[in-house]
Amino acid sequence: MGFEHLANALTLTNLALALFGVVAGTIIGSIPGLSATMAVAVLVPITFAMPPASALILLGAIYTGAIYGGAYSAILLNTPGTPSAIGTTFDGYPMAKRGDGDLAVAIACYASVFGGMIGALALLLLAPPLSSVALAFGPVEYLWLSIFGLSLIASLSTGNLLKGLAGGAFGLLLSCVGVAEISADIRLTFGSSTMIGGIEVVGALIGLYCIPVLIDLVATPERHLKVEEGGRAVRFREGALLAWRSRFNLLRSSIIGTVIGILPGAGGSVAGLVAYSEAKRTAKPGQKFGEGEPDGIMATEAANNATVGGGFIPTLVLGIPGTPPDAVILGALLVQGVRTGPTLFDSGGSIVYTFIFGLFIATILMLPTGLLIGRYAYKTIVTIPKTILVPSVGFMTIIGTFAIRNSISDVIIMIVLGTVGWVLSRFGFAASPIVLGLILGPIAEQGFVQAWIIGEATGNLTGMFFGRPISLAIIAFTVLSLVYPVIQGRRAKKLLEMQAGSNAKTDD
Amino acid sequence: MPRQTIETSSRSGGKDVGTLIVASLFIGLGLITLHDVTTYSDTDSVVFPTFVAYAMIFCSVLVIIASWLRPSRDNGFGNGDWWRRLLLVATMLVACAIMPVGGFLPATAIAFAGGLIAARHEGWDARSAVVFSASGIAIMAGFYALFRFALGVPLP
Numbered sequence: 001m002g003f004e005h006l007a008n009a010l011t012l013t014n015l016a017l018a019l020f021g022v023v024a025g026t027i028i029g030s031i032p033g034l035s036a037t038m039a040v041a042v043l044v045p046i047t048f049a050m051p052p053a054s055a056l057i058l059l060g061a062i063y064t065g066a067i068y069g070g071a072y073s074a075i076l077l078n079t080p081g082t083p084s085a086i087g088t089t090f091d092g093y094p095m096a097k098r099g100d101g102d103l104a105v106a107i108a109c110y111a112s113v114f115g116g117m118i119g120a121l122a123l124l125l126l127a128p129p130l131s132s133v134a135l136a137f138g139p140v141e142y143l144w145l146s147i148f149g150l151s152l153i154a155s156l157s158t159g160n161l162l163k164g165l166a167g168g169a170f171g172l173l174l175s176c177v178g179v180a181e182i183s184a185d186i187r188l189t190f191g192s193s194t195m196i197g198g199i200e201v202v203g204a205l206i207g208l209y210c211i212p213v214l215i216d217l218v219a220t221p222e223r224h225l226k227v228e229e230g231g232r233a234v235r236f237r238e239g240a241l242l243a244w245r246s247r248f249n250l251l252r253s254s255i256i257g258t259v260i261g262i263l264p265g266a267g268g269s270v271a272g273l274v275a276y277s278e279a280k281r282t283a284k285p286g287q288k289f290g291e292g293e294p295d296g297i298m299a300t301e302a303a304n305n306a307t308v309g310g311g312f313i314p315t316l317v318l319g320i321p322g323t324p325p326d327a328v329i330l331g332a333l334l335v336q337g338v339r340t341g342p343t344l345f346d347s348g349g350s351i352v353y354t355f356i357f358g359l360f361i362a363t364i365l366m367l368p369t370g371l372l373i374g375r376y377a378y379k380t381i382v383t384i385p386k387t388i389l390v391p392s393v394g395f396m397t398i399i400g401t402f403a404i405r406n407s408i409s410d411v412i413i414m415i416v417l418g419t420v421g422w423v424l425s426r427f428g429f430a431a432s433p434i435v436l437g438l439i440l441g442p443i444a445e446q447g448f449v450q451a452w453i454i455g456e457a458t459g460n461l462t463g464m465f466f467g468r469p470i471s472l473a474i475i476a477f478t479v480l481s482l483v484y485p486v487i488q489g490r491r492a493k494k495l496l497e498m499q500a501g502s503n504a505k506t507d508d
Numbered sequence: 509m510p511r512q513t514i515e516t517s518s519r520s521g522g523k524d525v526g527t528l529i530v531a532s533l534f535i536g537l538g539l540i541t542l543h544d545v546t547t548y549s550d551t552d553s554v555v556f557p558t559f560v561a562y563a564m565i566f567c568s569v570l571v572i573i574a575s576w577l578r579p580s581r582d583n584g585f586g587n588g589d590w591w592r593r594l595l596l597v598a599t600m601l602v603a604c605a606i607m608p609v610g611g612f613l614p615a616t617a618i619a620f621a622g623g624l625i626a627a628r629h630e631g632w633d634a635r636s637a638v639v640f641s642a643s644g645i646a647i648m649a650g651f652y653a654l655f656r657f658a659l660g661v662p663l664p
Contacts, residue, residue, distance in 0.1 A: 042659050162571045169564035176557045183550035219588025221629035391623030392647050403661040412604045427526040427583045445556040
């Protein structure tokens, strides 16, 4: 790595490509149904005629922009533009509803830039040693990682844990519908050809988060979002101050995002949820996660953008894509004649380091472009009449869901699941545990079945599940994340009682 | 069209009937799953759904007990016009049914019109009808062009 690689990344062409990539990625990512994978896949053909480093810079910029863009619709419409932004809806939409959508958009931008920088820094400095982490993860570690993700249900179901657990189980069951990944049995379709392809996660997300909002919006004449008087711009300074105060949360979430990004197949959605869970577990007194807490947005957005740099580590060093968009980028690199692997950093070092510096530049460019686009996105959503907003969003949910697999069945499932989600939410069964189950179900099942087969074959089933150091660390972390809030709550209660007792004595 | 605002609640005699029904449906779904897994040929496909089905039945039974002992006062469908909710969902489903034969744009135009009518609480006049219809056509055409031609999605 040297100055010449930075200079290569800073050519006018590469700067223009990074800017175009970030803007295009942000816009595509903000449309519900168009994921970062699709944004990258759609724009891959235009990179074939480019030099490899420029192609990588463009694809990296599109990817990072798309991950951030998903936050807009998550905050303003309660619909994650990409699956990575699921956690952003938990606090983003409540903030928008109470009139702080502009602040939420600014916070998301700062956190995304911070997370993106940490991920890119890890890629620059620690790529070869960190890639060995990916190789140390076997099926059982994925199983425990998914169970750790599922433990988030406990924190997402405040006051309604049983309903959260039942909802989570419902989500896990939905993830079983269709052809089983390992044995190819057709499960829970009841003879319906509509169900045979299974429940597509992005379509299900759109349905469960967006359709209930639309059903509620049409029912009453109230405005969709609270509008503050005075026509404020996006609150850049206030957002920056909040981000600075939560710098530890940002750093921790970015590290979580980088590490989870390294694990093949885990991706931004798992990273965002785990970071959210950690932010909630370590919440200060008075912080109300799920009710519009800025730290929740920061955790998710920092983590999901950190997966960009993290995901490139196994992609470039081992040739194993860390996240789904990385798989598309890997394919584009093969078309370019670039062979990824441990030798790439030596033989193709020029390309790699130019790309990494390009990723830094794209992430920095995300700050002004993200805040600018965020400002217009916020103003548009807030001022647009509900009469046109509802059918437009409804139309986008249909076209976005259809585009994922070109399937009308997916659209029907999206609408039905959304309506069911609305009914369930009316009786205290929140959408988030269902979504968690749906996303983590396939990872958990695959990890469980593979670990079981290996354990049986080696004659050490218990050791397979409970005898590996990384598994034990994740199990300990899961238990800690479940128990710690209870201990913290009791300690706070005891402190309050002691305080009340001493106050009573003083009064006497 | 006259406004029909209905207060709908699932509570009956202090019991949270809605929660009881949902939890019972979950138990039913769990039992159906346990029956369905008996038809699978590979045991690898059976273990996970079986475990999940038992977990769902167990949690739902606990939900029923908890809801019976301490019914929630906040649950229910709340205020709002039912015909608007139904119109929105029904037109979206009708659009899906028509799409294979009628094409994407005509089918989604029905869903769009349904959404427009459902979301408009201020009443209609000639001007608003023209403005919103024109806006709708522009939005649909714009997104159709983006997906069909720029992104290459084979819309029917």
